[in-house]
Amino acid sequence: MTFSRFHRAGIAVLDSRGQVLVDIPAEHAICRRISAHPRGGALGCAFDSLVSAEHQIDDVPQQANCLCGLRYELLAIRHQGETLGRLVFGPYRPENLTTLPRGLARALGEAGDVSDNAFLGSVQTDLERLEVVPTDQAQQIITAIGGVLSVIVHTGYARHLTSQIHIAAIQDAYNELSEKNRRLADSVEKLKDLDKLKSSFLATISHELRTPLTSVIGYSEMLLEGLAGDLSKEQNDYVRTILEKGDHLLRIINEILDVSRIESGAVQLNFETFDIPDLLRQVADAMMPQAQQKEISLTYDAASNVPVIVADRAKTRQVLINLVSNAIKFTPTGGTVSMLVTRKEVVDGGGVSRPSVEMRVVDTGIGVPQDSRDKIFEAFFQVDGSSTRVHGGTGLGLSIVKHFVEAHGGHVWVEDGEEQQGSVFVVQLPINPPADVRAKRSRSSALGGTLVG
Numbered sequence: 001m002t003f004s005r006f007h008r009a010g011i012a013v014l015d016s017r018g019q020v021l022v023d024i025p026a027e028h029a030i031c032r033r034i035s036a037h038p039r040g041g042a043l044g045c046a047f048d049s050l051v052s053a054e055h056q057i058d059d060v061p062q063q064a065n066c067l068c069g070l071r072y073e074l075l076a077i078r079h080q081g082e083t084l085g086r087l088v089f090g091p092y093r094p095e096n097l098t099t100l101p102r103g104l105a106r107a108l109g110e111a112g113d114v115s116d117n118a119f120l121g122s123v124q125t126d127l128e129r130l131e132v133v134p135t136d137q138a139q140q141i142i143t144a145i146g147g148v149l150s151v152i153v154h155t156g157y158a159r160h161l162t163s164q165i166h167i168a169a170i171q172d173a174y175n176e177l178s179e180k181n182r183r184l185a186d187s188v189e190k191l192k193d194l195d196k197l198k199s200s201f202l203a204t205i206s207h208e209l210r211t212p213l214t215s216v217i218g219y220s221e222m223l224l225e226g227l228a229g230d231l232s233k234e235q236n237d238y239v240r241t242i243l244e245k246g247d248h249l250l251r252i253i254n255e256i257l258d259v260s261r262i263e264s265g266a267v268q269l270n271f272e273t274f275d276i277p278d279l280l281r282q283v284a285d286a287m288m289p290q291a292q293q294k295e296i297s298l299t300y301d302a303a304s305n306v307p308v309i310v311a312d313r314a315k316t317r318q319v320l321i322n323l324v325s326n327a328i329k330f331t332p333t334g335g336t337v338s339m340l341v342t343r344k345e346v347v348d349g350g351g352v353s354r355p356s357v358e359m360r361v362v363d364t365g366i367g368v369p370q371d372s373r374d375k376i377f378e379a380f381f382q383v384d385g386s387s388t389r390v391h392g393g394t395g396l397g398l399s400i401v402k403h404f405v406e407a408h409g410g411h412v413w414v415e416d417g418e419e420q421q422g423s424v425f426v427v428q429l430p431i432n433p434p435a436d437v438r439a440k441r442s443r444s445s446a447l448g449g450t451l452v453g
Protein backbone atom coordinates (compact mmCIF):
# COMPACT_ATOMS: atom_id res chain seq x y z
CA MET A 1 0.00 0.00 0.00
CA THR A 2 2.89 2.37 0.80
CA PHE A 3 4.44 1.62 -2.58
CA SER A 4 1.13 2.26 -4.30
CA ARG A 5 0.51 5.60 -2.52
CA PHE A 6 4.08 6.73 -3.05
CA HIS A 7 4.09 6.06 -6.80
CA ARG A 8 0.41 6.88 -7.40
CA ALA A 9 -0.32 3.63 -9.19
CA GLY A 10 -2.09 0.40 -8.32
CA ILE A 11 -0.38 -2.83 -7.33
CA ALA A 12 -1.80 -6.34 -7.66
CA VAL A 13 -0.45 -9.79 -6.79
CA LEU A 14 -1.94 -12.84 -8.49
CA ASP A 15 -1.26 -16.51 -8.00
CA SER A 16 -0.37 -18.89 -10.84
CA ARG A 17 -4.05 -19.48 -11.70
CA GLY A 18 -4.82 -15.77 -11.95
CA GLN A 19 -6.50 -15.59 -8.56
CA VAL A 20 -6.09 -12.07 -7.15
CA LEU A 21 -4.26 -12.26 -3.78
CA VAL A 22 -3.58 -8.55 -3.30
CA ASP A 23 -5.30 -5.69 -5.10
CA ILE A 24 -4.49 -2.07 -4.26
CA PRO A 25 -6.23 0.08 -6.91
CA ALA A 26 -4.68 3.33 -8.19
CA GLU A 27 -5.94 6.48 -6.50
CA HIS A 28 -6.84 8.25 -9.77
CA ALA A 29 -10.21 7.43 -11.33
CA ILE A 30 -9.49 7.52 -15.09
CA CYS A 31 -9.97 3.80 -15.72
CA ARG A 32 -12.99 3.59 -13.44
CA ARG A 33 -14.60 6.55 -15.19
CA ILE A 34 -14.11 5.04 -18.63
CA SER A 35 -15.51 1.66 -17.58
CA ALA A 36 -18.51 3.45 -16.05
CA HIS A 37 -19.30 5.15 -19.41
CA PRO A 38 -22.28 3.50 -21.24
CA ARG A 39 -20.01 2.21 -24.01
CA GLY A 40 -16.83 2.16 -21.97
CA GLY A 41 -17.55 -1.08 -20.12
CA ALA A 42 -17.46 -3.07 -23.37
CA LEU A 43 -13.94 -1.83 -24.20
CA GLY A 44 -12.34 -4.09 -21.61
CA CYS A 45 -9.45 -2.98 -19.46
CA ALA A 46 -5.90 -4.13 -20.13
CA PHE A 47 -5.78 -5.33 -16.54
CA ASP A 48 -8.29 -8.11 -17.30
CA SER A 49 -6.06 -9.55 -20.01
CA LEU A 50 -2.94 -9.29 -17.81
CA VAL A 51 -4.69 -11.35 -15.20
CA SER A 52 -5.48 -14.18 -17.59
CA ALA A 53 -3.10 -17.13 -17.53
CA GLU A 54 -2.51 -16.85 -21.30
CA HIS A 55 -0.63 -13.62 -20.88
CA GLN A 56 3.07 -14.40 -21.02
CA ILE A 57 5.09 -13.38 -18.00
CA ASP A 58 8.82 -13.08 -17.65
CA ASP A 59 11.63 -12.39 -15.20
CA VAL A 60 12.06 -8.94 -16.72
CA PRO A 61 9.20 -6.39 -16.61
CA GLN A 62 6.85 -6.34 -19.60
CA GLN A 63 4.50 -3.54 -20.59
CA ALA A 64 0.87 -3.53 -21.62
CA ASN A 65 -0.97 -0.41 -22.73
CA CYS A 66 -4.59 0.32 -22.03
CA LEU A 67 -6.96 1.81 -24.62
CA CYS A 68 -6.80 5.06 -22.64
CA GLY A 69 -3.03 5.17 -23.05
CA LEU A 70 -2.23 4.35 -19.42
CA ARG A 71 0.32 1.59 -18.95
CA TYR A 72 0.87 -1.52 -16.81
CA GLU A 73 4.10 -3.31 -15.87
CA LEU A 74 4.03 -7.06 -15.39
CA LEU A 75 6.59 -9.31 -13.66
CA ALA A 76 6.74 -13.01 -12.81
CA ILE A 77 7.03 -14.11 -9.18
CA ARG A 78 9.27 -17.14 -8.99
CA HIS A 79 10.72 -19.30 -6.30
CA GLN A 80 13.39 -21.92 -7.03
CA GLY A 81 12.55 -21.96 -10.74
CA GLU A 82 8.83 -22.36 -10.21
CA THR A 83 6.35 -19.66 -11.22
CA LEU A 84 4.20 -18.85 -8.23
CA GLY A 85 2.27 -15.98 -9.76
CA ARG A 86 2.55 -12.48 -11.19
CA LEU A 87 2.93 -8.94 -10.02
CA VAL A 88 1.11 -6.04 -11.73
CA PHE A 89 2.06 -2.36 -11.33
CA GLY A 90 -0.23 0.27 -12.84
CA PRO A 91 -2.02 1.86 -14.50
CA TYR A 92 0.47 4.71 -14.59
CA ARG A 93 0.99 7.62 -17.01
CA PRO A 94 4.07 7.01 -19.18
CA GLU A 95 6.27 9.96 -20.23
CA ASN A 96 4.95 10.36 -23.80
CA LEU A 97 1.22 10.31 -22.95
CA THR A 98 -0.17 13.86 -23.15
CA THR A 99 -3.53 13.40 -24.90
CA LEU A 100 -6.00 10.58 -24.89
CA PRO A 101 -5.43 8.23 -27.84
CA ARG A 102 -7.75 8.79 -30.82
CA GLY A 103 -8.77 5.16 -30.66
CA LEU A 104 -10.52 5.80 -27.34
CA ALA A 105 -12.73 8.56 -28.76
CA ARG A 106 -13.60 6.28 -31.66
CA ALA A 107 -14.45 3.43 -29.43
CA LEU A 108 -16.66 5.58 -27.25
CA GLY A 109 -18.78 6.66 -30.23
CA GLU A 110 -16.71 8.83 -32.56
CA ALA A 111 -17.13 11.87 -30.31
CA GLY A 112 -20.03 13.16 -32.37
CA ASP A 113 -22.14 13.47 -29.29
CA VAL A 114 -21.85 16.66 -27.26
CA SER A 115 -22.03 14.80 -23.98
CA ASP A 116 -19.29 12.39 -25.16
CA ASN A 117 -17.14 15.37 -26.00
CA ALA A 118 -17.65 16.80 -22.52
CA PHE A 119 -16.84 13.42 -20.99
CA LEU A 120 -13.64 13.04 -23.02
CA GLY A 121 -12.65 16.58 -22.12
CA SER A 122 -12.91 15.98 -18.41
CA VAL A 123 -11.07 12.64 -18.65
CA GLN A 124 -8.35 14.48 -20.60
CA THR A 125 -8.13 17.02 -17.73
CA ASP A 126 -7.76 14.14 -15.23
CA LEU A 127 -4.98 12.71 -17.37
CA GLU A 128 -3.10 15.99 -17.51
CA ARG A 129 -3.25 16.27 -13.75
CA LEU A 130 -1.75 12.81 -13.37
CA GLU A 131 1.99 12.80 -12.62
CA VAL A 132 4.18 11.11 -15.22
CA VAL A 133 6.11 7.98 -14.26
CA PRO A 134 8.91 7.39 -16.77
CA THR A 135 8.90 3.82 -18.07
CA ASP A 136 12.42 3.00 -16.84
CA GLN A 137 11.43 4.25 -13.38
CA ALA A 138 8.21 2.14 -13.47
CA GLN A 139 10.38 -0.86 -14.33
CA GLN A 140 12.69 -0.15 -11.41
CA ILE A 141 9.70 0.13 -9.11
CA ILE A 142 8.18 -3.20 -10.14
CA THR A 143 11.59 -4.87 -9.93
CA ALA A 144 11.99 -3.50 -6.40
CA ILE A 145 8.56 -4.73 -5.32
CA GLY A 146 9.35 -8.07 -6.96
CA GLY A 147 12.58 -8.23 -4.93
CA VAL A 148 10.74 -7.54 -1.67
CA LEU A 149 8.12 -10.14 -2.56
CA SER A 150 10.68 -12.80 -3.29
CA VAL A 151 12.37 -12.17 0.09
CA ILE A 152 8.96 -12.56 1.77
CA VAL A 153 8.26 -15.74 -0.19
CA HIS A 154 11.70 -17.09 0.58
CA THR A 155 11.55 -16.53 4.34
CA GLY A 156 7.96 -17.72 4.41
CA TYR A 157 8.94 -20.88 2.63
CA ALA A 158 11.93 -21.41 4.92
CA ARG A 159 9.64 -21.07 7.93
CA HIS A 160 7.18 -23.42 6.37
CA LEU A 161 9.95 -25.99 5.87
CA THR A 162 11.15 -25.62 9.46
CA SER A 163 7.68 -26.11 10.82
CA GLN A 164 7.19 -29.13 8.55
CA ILE A 165 10.34 -30.67 9.99
CA HIS A 166 9.09 -29.81 13.44
CA ILE A 167 5.72 -31.40 12.79
CA ALA A 168 7.38 -34.50 11.38
CA ALA A 169 9.55 -34.79 14.49
CA ILE A 170 6.57 -34.39 16.78
CA GLN A 171 4.60 -36.90 14.73
CA ASP A 172 7.46 -39.36 15.15
CA ALA A 173 7.59 -38.81 18.88
CA TYR A 174 3.82 -39.16 19.05
CA ASN A 175 3.89 -42.43 17.11
CA GLU A 176 6.54 -43.78 19.40
CA LEU A 177 4.52 -42.76 22.46
CA SER A 178 1.36 -44.33 21.06
CA GLU A 179 3.21 -47.55 20.47
CA LYS A 180 4.54 -47.51 24.04
CA ASN A 181 1.07 -46.74 25.33
CA ARG A 182 -0.35 -49.64 23.41
CA ARG A 183 2.24 -52.00 24.87
CA LEU A 184 1.54 -50.63 28.34
CA ALA A 185 -2.20 -51.14 27.87
CA ASP A 186 -1.49 -54.73 26.80
CA SER A 187 0.55 -55.30 29.93
CA VAL A 188 -2.17 -53.79 32.09
CA GLU A 189 -4.71 -56.13 30.49
CA LYS A 190 -2.48 -59.12 31.18
CA LEU A 191 -1.96 -58.00 34.77
CA LYS A 192 -5.70 -57.59 35.23
CA ASP A 193 -6.24 -61.10 33.91
CA LEU A 194 -3.63 -62.40 36.32
CA ASP A 195 -5.23 -60.47 39.15
CA LYS A 196 -8.62 -61.98 38.34
CA LEU A 197 -7.03 -65.40 38.23
CA LYS A 198 -5.50 -64.78 41.66
CA SER A 199 -8.83 -63.62 43.10
CA SER A 200 -10.75 -66.58 41.77
CA PHE A 201 -7.97 -68.92 42.94
CA LEU A 202 -8.18 -67.45 46.45
CA ALA A 203 -11.95 -67.63 46.42
CA THR A 204 -12.05 -71.25 45.28
CA ILE A 205 -9.37 -72.44 47.67
CA SER A 206 -10.90 -70.59 50.63
CA HIS A 207 -14.29 -72.00 49.84
CA GLU A 208 -12.90 -75.52 49.61
CA LEU A 209 -11.03 -75.07 52.91
CA ARG A 210 -14.03 -73.72 54.73
CA THR A 211 -16.23 -76.75 54.24
CA PRO A 212 -13.99 -79.31 55.95
CA LEU A 213 -13.04 -76.71 58.56
CA THR A 214 -16.67 -76.32 59.63
CA SER A 215 -16.70 -80.07 60.27
CA VAL A 216 -13.51 -79.84 62.34
CA ILE A 217 -15.05 -77.04 64.40
CA GLY A 218 -18.42 -78.76 64.67
CA TYR A 219 -16.97 -82.08 65.83
CA SER A 220 -14.65 -80.38 68.35
CA GLU A 221 -17.66 -78.59 69.81
CA MET A 222 -19.57 -81.87 70.05
CA LEU A 223 -16.61 -83.54 71.77
CA LEU A 224 -16.36 -80.66 74.27
CA GLU A 225 -20.06 -80.90 74.97
CA GLY A 226 -19.51 -84.56 75.86
CA LEU A 227 -21.68 -85.96 73.08
CA ALA A 228 -19.10 -88.71 72.52
CA GLY A 229 -18.60 -89.45 76.16
CA ASP A 230 -16.57 -87.87 78.93
CA LEU A 231 -13.12 -86.48 78.14
CA SER A 232 -10.16 -86.52 80.45
CA LYS A 233 -8.81 -83.08 81.40
CA GLU A 234 -5.94 -83.49 78.96
CA GLN A 235 -8.25 -84.58 76.13
CA ASN A 236 -10.47 -81.62 76.92
CA ASP A 237 -7.50 -79.20 76.66
CA TYR A 238 -6.38 -80.66 73.36
CA VAL A 239 -9.85 -80.43 71.81
CA ARG A 240 -10.23 -76.86 73.06
CA THR A 241 -6.95 -75.95 71.30
CA ILE A 242 -8.21 -77.62 68.12
CA LEU A 243 -11.37 -75.54 68.35
CA GLU A 244 -9.48 -72.27 68.97
CA LYS A 245 -7.08 -72.84 66.10
CA GLY A 246 -9.97 -73.87 63.90
CA ASP A 247 -11.80 -70.65 64.72
CA HIS A 248 -8.70 -68.65 63.95
CA LEU A 249 -8.25 -70.42 60.62
CA LEU A 250 -11.89 -69.76 59.79
CA ARG A 251 -11.43 -66.04 60.47
CA ILE A 252 -8.48 -65.94 58.08
CA ILE A 253 -10.41 -67.79 55.40
CA ASN A 254 -13.35 -65.44 55.81
CA GLU A 255 -11.04 -62.45 55.42
CA ILE A 256 -9.68 -63.86 52.16
CA LEU A 257 -13.21 -64.51 50.96
CA ASP A 258 -14.19 -60.93 51.86
CA VAL A 259 -11.30 -59.54 49.85
CA SER A 260 -12.05 -61.66 46.80
CA ARG A 261 -15.69 -60.57 47.00
CA ILE A 262 -14.57 -56.94 47.17
CA GLU A 263 -12.23 -57.40 44.22
CA SER A 264 -14.92 -59.02 42.09
CA GLY A 265 -17.16 -56.03 42.86
CA ALA A 266 -19.80 -58.29 44.35
CA VAL A 267 -20.08 -56.52 47.70
CA GLN A 268 -23.45 -54.92 48.42
CA LEU A 269 -24.45 -52.63 51.22
CA ASN A 270 -27.64 -53.45 53.09
CA PHE A 271 -28.76 -50.25 54.71
CA GLU A 272 -30.59 -50.25 58.00
CA THR A 273 -31.11 -47.77 60.81
CA PHE A 274 -29.23 -48.62 63.99
CA ASP A 275 -27.95 -47.32 67.27
CA ILE A 276 -24.21 -46.76 67.74
CA PRO A 277 -23.95 -47.43 71.54
CA ASP A 278 -25.66 -50.80 70.96
CA LEU A 279 -23.14 -51.68 68.32
CA LEU A 280 -20.21 -50.62 70.53
CA ARG A 281 -21.49 -52.85 73.33
CA GLN A 282 -21.73 -55.83 70.96
CA VAL A 283 -18.25 -55.31 69.58
CA ALA A 284 -16.81 -54.93 73.07
CA ASP A 285 -18.55 -58.16 74.17
CA ALA A 286 -17.17 -60.04 71.19
CA MET A 287 -13.62 -58.78 71.68
CA MET A 288 -13.51 -59.02 75.47
CA PRO A 289 -12.01 -62.55 75.64
CA GLN A 290 -9.08 -61.51 73.42
CA ALA A 291 -8.52 -58.36 75.48
CA GLN A 292 -8.65 -60.26 78.76
CA GLN A 293 -6.06 -62.75 77.56
CA LYS A 294 -3.58 -59.85 77.36
CA GLU A 295 -4.95 -58.04 80.40
CA ILE A 296 -5.91 -55.14 78.21
CA SER A 297 -8.69 -52.86 79.41
CA LEU A 298 -11.24 -52.45 76.62
CA THR A 299 -13.64 -49.51 76.97
CA TYR A 300 -16.11 -47.63 74.79
CA ASP A 301 -18.00 -44.37 74.90
CA ALA A 302 -20.46 -42.58 72.61
CA ALA A 303 -21.21 -38.85 73.03
CA SER A 304 -24.80 -38.12 73.96
CA ASN A 305 -25.45 -36.26 70.69
CA VAL A 306 -24.55 -39.27 68.50
CA PRO A 307 -27.69 -40.02 66.46
CA VAL A 308 -28.90 -43.30 65.02
CA ILE A 309 -27.33 -43.82 61.61
CA VAL A 310 -28.35 -45.42 58.33
CA ALA A 311 -25.61 -47.79 57.15
CA ASP A 312 -24.79 -51.45 56.64
CA ARG A 313 -24.74 -52.63 60.26
CA ALA A 314 -22.87 -55.90 59.69
CA LYS A 315 -20.13 -54.16 57.75
CA THR A 316 -19.83 -51.36 60.30
CA ARG A 317 -19.49 -54.02 62.98
CA GLN A 318 -16.82 -55.78 60.90
CA VAL A 319 -14.92 -52.45 60.59
CA LEU A 320 -14.87 -52.00 64.38
CA ILE A 321 -14.00 -55.65 65.03
CA ASN A 322 -11.02 -55.46 62.62
CA LEU A 323 -9.76 -52.21 64.16
CA VAL A 324 -10.19 -53.39 67.75
CA SER A 325 -8.60 -56.76 67.09
CA ASN A 326 -5.59 -54.97 65.56
CA ALA A 327 -5.46 -52.61 68.52
CA ILE A 328 -5.41 -55.55 70.94
CA LYS A 329 -2.90 -57.46 68.82
CA PHE A 330 -0.43 -54.57 68.58
CA THR A 331 -0.77 -53.41 72.21
CA PRO A 332 1.47 -55.02 74.83
CA THR A 333 0.02 -56.71 77.92
CA GLY A 334 -1.60 -54.33 80.37
CA GLY A 335 -2.41 -51.58 77.86
CA THR A 336 -5.72 -49.98 77.02
CA VAL A 337 -7.93 -49.96 73.95
CA SER A 338 -10.97 -47.72 73.62
CA MET A 339 -13.67 -46.92 71.10
CA LEU A 340 -14.89 -43.31 71.16
CA VAL A 341 -17.73 -42.04 68.99
CA THR A 342 -18.72 -38.40 68.42
CA ARG A 343 -20.93 -36.50 66.01
CA LYS A 344 -19.05 -34.50 63.37
CA GLU A 345 -19.76 -32.21 60.41
CA VAL A 346 -17.44 -33.42 57.65
CA VAL A 347 -16.71 -31.01 54.80
CA ASP A 348 -15.89 -32.84 51.56
CA GLY A 349 -13.62 -31.73 48.68
CA GLY A 350 -16.47 -29.82 47.02
CA GLY A 351 -17.12 -27.79 50.20
CA VAL A 352 -20.32 -29.66 51.02
CA SER A 353 -20.86 -30.26 54.72
CA ARG A 354 -22.14 -33.71 55.66
CA PRO A 355 -23.40 -34.79 59.10
CA SER A 356 -21.30 -37.78 60.13
CA VAL A 357 -20.22 -39.85 63.06
CA GLU A 358 -16.54 -40.15 63.91
CA MET A 359 -15.38 -43.40 65.49
CA ARG A 360 -11.90 -43.47 66.99
CA VAL A 361 -10.18 -46.69 68.02
CA VAL A 362 -7.38 -45.65 70.38
CA ASP A 363 -4.65 -47.96 71.69
CA THR A 364 -1.43 -47.71 73.67
CA GLY A 365 0.45 -50.11 71.43
CA ILE A 366 3.46 -50.02 69.14
CA GLY A 367 2.07 -47.37 66.77
CA VAL A 368 2.34 -47.18 62.97
CA PRO A 369 5.49 -45.62 61.47
CA GLN A 370 4.85 -42.41 59.49
CA ASP A 371 5.94 -43.85 56.13
CA SER A 372 3.61 -46.87 56.37
CA ARG A 373 0.42 -45.01 57.15
CA ASP A 374 -0.99 -45.18 53.63
CA LYS A 375 0.35 -48.62 52.84
CA ILE A 376 -1.20 -50.46 55.78
CA PHE A 377 -4.60 -50.05 54.08
CA GLU A 378 -3.39 -52.04 51.06
CA ALA A 379 -4.22 -55.76 50.89
CA PHE A 380 -1.50 -58.06 52.31
CA PHE A 381 0.64 -55.18 53.60
CA GLN A 382 2.08 -55.53 57.09
CA VAL A 383 4.61 -53.18 58.67
CA ASP A 384 6.55 -56.22 59.78
CA GLY A 385 6.40 -58.46 56.72
CA SER A 386 9.24 -60.74 57.81
CA SER A 387 8.75 -64.47 58.29
CA THR A 388 9.97 -64.08 61.88
CA ARG A 389 7.28 -61.56 62.86
CA VAL A 390 5.68 -61.89 66.28
CA HIS A 391 2.13 -60.96 65.33
CA GLY A 392 0.10 -63.26 63.12
CA GLY A 393 -2.37 -62.22 60.45
CA THR A 394 -2.83 -61.96 56.70
CA GLY A 395 -2.56 -58.19 56.22
CA LEU A 396 -6.12 -58.04 54.87
CA GLY A 397 -8.05 -56.58 57.82
CA LEU A 398 -7.40 -52.91 57.09
CA SER A 399 -7.96 -53.23 53.33
CA ILE A 400 -11.42 -54.61 54.14
CA VAL A 401 -11.99 -51.75 56.60
CA LYS A 402 -11.02 -49.16 54.00
CA HIS A 403 -13.21 -50.70 51.35
CA PHE A 404 -16.28 -50.95 53.58
CA VAL A 405 -15.86 -47.40 54.90
CA GLU A 406 -15.36 -45.87 51.46
CA ALA A 407 -18.28 -47.81 50.02
CA HIS A 408 -20.39 -45.85 52.55
CA GLY A 409 -18.90 -42.56 51.31
CA GLY A 410 -16.75 -42.33 54.46
CA HIS A 411 -13.04 -42.00 55.25
CA VAL A 412 -10.51 -43.87 57.37
CA TRP A 413 -6.97 -43.00 58.37
CA VAL A 414 -4.48 -43.49 61.20
CA GLU A 415 -3.07 -40.85 63.53
CA ASP A 416 -0.51 -40.72 66.30
CA GLY A 417 -1.78 -41.75 69.69
CA GLU A 418 -1.72 -39.24 72.52
CA GLU A 419 1.76 -38.37 73.85
CA GLN A 420 3.25 -40.19 70.86
CA GLN A 421 2.12 -43.52 72.25
CA GLY A 422 0.08 -46.05 70.35
CA SER A 423 -2.14 -45.22 67.40
CA VAL A 424 -5.61 -43.85 66.70
CA PHE A 425 -7.64 -45.21 63.79
CA VAL A 426 -10.28 -42.69 62.75
CA VAL A 427 -13.39 -43.67 60.79
CA GLN A 428 -15.90 -41.09 59.55
CA LEU A 429 -19.25 -42.39 58.31
CA PRO A 430 -22.10 -40.25 56.94
CA ILE A 431 -25.21 -40.40 59.14
CA ASN A 432 -27.27 -40.90 55.98
CA PRO A 433 -25.72 -42.50 52.89
CA PRO A 434 -25.03 -39.87 50.17
CA ALA A 435 -27.09 -40.12 46.97
CA ASP A 436 -24.22 -41.54 44.86
CA VAL A 437 -23.67 -44.33 47.39
CA ARG A 438 -27.34 -45.32 47.25
CA ALA A 439 -27.25 -45.18 43.42
CA LYS A 440 -24.19 -47.41 43.27
CA ARG A 441 -25.83 -49.82 45.63
CA SER A 442 -28.96 -50.22 43.54
CA ARG A 443 -26.84 -50.69 40.42
CA SER A 444 -24.73 -53.44 41.99
CA SER A 445 -27.78 -55.17 43.41
CA ALA A 446 -29.34 -55.05 39.94
CA LEU A 447 -26.34 -57.01 38.70
CA GLY A 448 -27.14 -59.66 41.24
CA GLY A 449 -24.78 -61.71 43.39
CA THR A 450 -22.12 -63.11 41.11
CA LEU A 451 -19.82 -63.76 43.99
CA VAL A 452 -17.92 -66.92 44.59
CA GLY A 453 -17.99 -68.57 48.01
Ligand SMILES: Nc1ncnc2c1ncn2[C@@H]1O[C@H](COP(=O)(O)OP(=O)(O)O)[C@@H](O)[C@H]1O
Pocket (backbone or CB within 6 Å): 322, 326, 327, 328, 330, 363, 365, 366, 367, 368, 376, 381, 382, 383, 384, 392, 393, 394, 395, 396, 397, 398, 399, 423
Ligand atom coordinates in the same frame (compact mmCIF):
# COMPACT_ATOMS: atom_id res chain seq x y z
N1 LIG B 1 -3.40 -50.67 66.04
C1 LIG B 1 -2.28 -50.87 65.34
N2 LIG B 1 -1.08 -50.56 65.87
C2 LIG B 1 0.06 -50.76 65.18
N3 LIG B 1 0.11 -51.25 63.92
C3 LIG B 1 -1.05 -51.57 63.33
C4 LIG B 1 -2.31 -51.39 63.99
N4 LIG B 1 -3.29 -51.79 63.16
C5 LIG B 1 -2.67 -52.20 62.03
N5 LIG B 1 -1.34 -52.07 62.12
C6 LIG B 1 -0.35 -52.38 61.07
O1 LIG B 1 -1.03 -52.52 59.84
C7 LIG B 1 -0.81 -53.80 59.28
C8 LIG B 1 -2.01 -54.25 58.50
O2 LIG B 1 -3.11 -54.52 59.35
P1 LIG B 1 -4.22 -55.52 58.86
O3 LIG B 1 -4.59 -55.16 57.49
O4 LIG B 1 -5.29 -55.58 59.87
O5 LIG B 1 -3.45 -56.88 58.78
P2 LIG B 1 -3.03 -57.92 59.92
O6 LIG B 1 -3.73 -57.51 61.14
O7 LIG B 1 -3.50 -59.22 59.40
O8 LIG B 1 -1.55 -57.82 59.98
C9 LIG B 1 -0.48 -54.66 60.44
O9 LIG B 1 0.29 -55.78 60.07
C10 LIG B 1 0.34 -53.70 61.32
O10 LIG B 1 1.66 -53.63 60.82
Ligand SMILES: [Mg+2]
Pocket (backbone or CB within 6 Å): 322, 325, 326, 393, 395, 396, 397, 398
Ligand atom coordinates in the same frame (compact mmCIF):
# COMPACT_ATOMS: atom_id res chain seq x y z
MG1 LIG C 1 -5.76 -57.14 61.31
